[in-house]
Amino acid sequence: MNGFACKPPQSVTPNDFTFSGLNKPGDTANPAGFKVTLVTVDQIPGLNTQGLSMGRLDFGPGGVNAPHIHPRASEMLIVMEGSLEVGFVTTLPETKLITKVLQAGEAFVFPQALTHYQRNVGKGPAVAISALDSQNPGTQRVVAAVLGSNPKLPVEVVAKALQADNNVAAQLLSKFK
Amino acid sequence: MNGFACKPPQSVTPNDFTFSGLNKPGDTANPAGFKVTLVTVDQIPGLNTQGLSMGRLDFGPGGVNAPHIHPRASEMLIVMEGSLEVGFVTTLPETKLITKVLQAGEAFVFPQALTHYQRNVGKGPAVAISALDSQNPGTQRVVAAVLGSNPKLPVEVVAKALQADNNVAAQLLSKFK
Amino acid sequence: MNGFACKPPQSVTPNDFTFSGLNKPGDTANPAGFKVTLVTVDQIPGLNTQGLSMGRLDFGPGGVNAPHIHPRASEMLIVMEGSLEVGFVTTLPETKLITKVLQAGEAFVFPQALTHYQRNVGKGPAVAISALDSQNPGTQRVVAAVLGSNPKLPVEVVAKALQADNNVAAQLLSKFK
Amino acid sequence: MNGFACKPPQSVTPNDFTFSGLNKPGDTANPAGFKVTLVTVDQIPGLNTQGLSMGRLDFGPGGVNAPHIHPRASEMLIVMEGSLEVGFVTTLPETKLITKVLQAGEAFVFPQALTHYQRNVGKGPAVAISALDSQNPGTQRVVAAVLGSNPKLPVEVVAKALQADNNVAAQLLSKFK
């Protein structure tokens, strides 16, 4: 979460606080139909200690930003173009899905580290700008954490998580890249 | 995360700082073979503002605490009895599984809000005591968040998350309680 | 900074996490040629305790978001359209201006509570989306704080601040609305 | 804000926690009639991670500590000698001046990063001791940030901030050192 030293104020330059290229649509020609460009302290050194990062999210038609968490951040987004279904799931015991379809100009909040997703439910592309309250938020796709870790989780653990038998779990594990 | 008022110091009593019953084994006669008893600010009002909670974890043979996160906490545990396989998964892009088999007397750390699990890999029951750095850590089982929310997530979102087709996703969704 | 109670999780609704209308250009037909629409915990109750807010900034040609601070937040913005000159001033003893002209798709960071400004230096309108790391960041235009408070600051204090005589200060104070 | 390593406890000495000379009146023979001596982590290494700094403020008759902010701190002061008018300005939309004349022995609070000032309104010198809740609070004189940065802000930006025309802004900018 830290470990970056701060530059002395005399030697900072505007480029320490700048990042370019967020006007270019992300390439959504992939199975998810989705691309995120995150700008964190890795991209802008001046974000160090500032508790912020931002990102651009691009969705092709039907594109999905699969359920994921940011372990060290809350998130807020604004839809810039198209129509996005968004949702997050609350903690136990409710496990309630809070969901909404957003049009351009609508904002939504995903509370600290809760599983959430977005999906393009419009006919054309969709674009959103998001903000996170950490310069180093991290991202974990939760199904990939269960089915696609390196090395893989034990099949018995995955089966219990899925409420399925070992065969089903093994098949899902073997197909997940 | 807040909203509890603090009692005036004159009127606090020992019971505001106490919780009982953690010596009783949790009932593991359930499909997961696992039971957790968490003691948070809901159980001990005196935890308010103290940034801590603890829990007792019981595992029957083969019992699994399925992959989950605590959105507002890091966790540390000590195995008291038996043999537990534990693991957590790092964020993107590594999605690395950090795993270890712990014997009684061994401690392990699960960093802030990362997906983690425990499994009893011994022949008898296993017991662990865990600590979390929030009086209100919250828990979310990540597969249950994807397959078992109320209402359910759209099948297309689940399918993309699983890297599977809609039929597989629909079947998993329908069987999950 | 606080004082909002959190809703019980059972009763939250999607609307507690949503805000609409950020697709509509702000009305820049004013002397500054600038309009900000901030979305904080006052607009989205679900932002409570989440440490985030966002805003849309609209600039007419030549429009200026005059030097200001957010006393409880750092800020980051992305230019969505047009061309913005941005800058912030460092603390004593350097009082160095860190400035840059940003095109669409460029991001910039304004560190915690430092005086900063933006100006449209393109021919058409300019639009930016900004993020702040507080649900209640607050805004103070620093010249308005000195010349336009209610009641006004003493003329001698303003004169010393301007390194000018009392007549100059009095005139600026009297014209400022 | 950080970047200082902590000394090992075996090697700390009393001098790591000490600073001298705050009994000497600051030299107020300057245009502002004011001198501050701040003691931060730069002066006392032992303040590192402790979230505190203190200062001595000296005012000649009529001396002014011009409107300024501490971007990373709240401030509290106690008047030790003389009579000080103090004030701070609230955020938008109120931009309300909260002001009071303090006599020796009176304390006042300036909330986090809000523009504030002090002025000697007695006949003799005035002295105050102040406390700030950061080991590295920073100071920015807000008019100097607008008129006296290096390099200077664009005249059009300054004019908009002043609600004045470019000639007035240019003159103020050119005279400010």
Next chain:
Amino acid sequence: MNGFACKPPQSVTPNDFTFSGLNKPGDTANPAGFKVTLVTVDQIPGLNTQGLSMGRLDFGPGGVNAPHIHPRASEMLIVMEGSLEVGFVTTLPETKLITKVLQAGEAFVFPQALTHYQRNVGKGPAVAISALDSQNPGTQRVVAAVLGSNPKLPVEVVAKALQADNNVAAQLLSKFK
């Protein structure tokens, strides 16, 4: 630590940020020869959420501010008059006393919640101004916590703490008011 609601900005008044009387010497005609006047959120409502408090410490000749802690704060002080011996003790395993004799104008830092004391080692009275980085720091005199709590600690516990037998402990306990 919390539980105070913030006033709406429209209704705050200067008196919400003010406290008087710190110019009056505290009454040191007591066995300790010492008097502290602390100004916390209990005295100044405007300190709420600001993370600061201050105090005035008065010492008669030989007066002692007995070893104590502030459980929720670091402390820094400046000697205004006289000559103070100050010291704090580090944690285990060093339990090292860091001590220094301060003259008027000298500052010293007592790190977060460590046991510390001050003693007037001059011939006349001594006065210091201190700052703490919490609006609600709390104070606990550590010997009084062991010998003078209400009800009293068990004699066996006190004896072990003193490395003395029960008779010595019982006598100290019975004499302590």
Next chain:
Amino acid sequence: MNGFACKPPQSVTPNDFTFSGLNKPGDTANPAGFKVTLVTVDQIPGLNTQGLSMGRLDFGPGGVNAPHIHPRASEMLIVMEGSLEVGFVTTLPETKLITKVLQAGEAFVFPQALTHYQRNVGKGPAVAISALDSQNPGTQRVVAAVLGSNPKLPVEVVAKALQADNNVAAQLLSKFK
């Protein structure tokens, strides 16, 4: 409080998150009849930035964990075996002892940095597991800080703290190791 750099995620190993040996009873054959084994960031590098540590407390019959503080942490414990009397003392002006006898399976909270103790009041050994909300909590035995620092505190300071005369203080100081 820190100064440990974080390892890059590619090179972390399970051992960075593990500690062994907490199943072995601590050796209580010492005057206090007590032994603590704390697991902090010094033992588990992976605790860095995670805000947690844990410990095992062993008590022989009559064993006492003498009154102490953790300057940077709150604490919570669960009794695993035996019967422990626990207590903490509130701040001034109450100096109230909040105490309770706990049996196996009972939990108790010691608020941030308050003086607290535990004593085995059963016939056999007693064992507890404790959690603290800092990776570097620190421990200070408060009577040892007053009687056993290196170098020793002045006898006059100790006498005032004890409300005893210098002879009593000198004797306690000289006997304390």
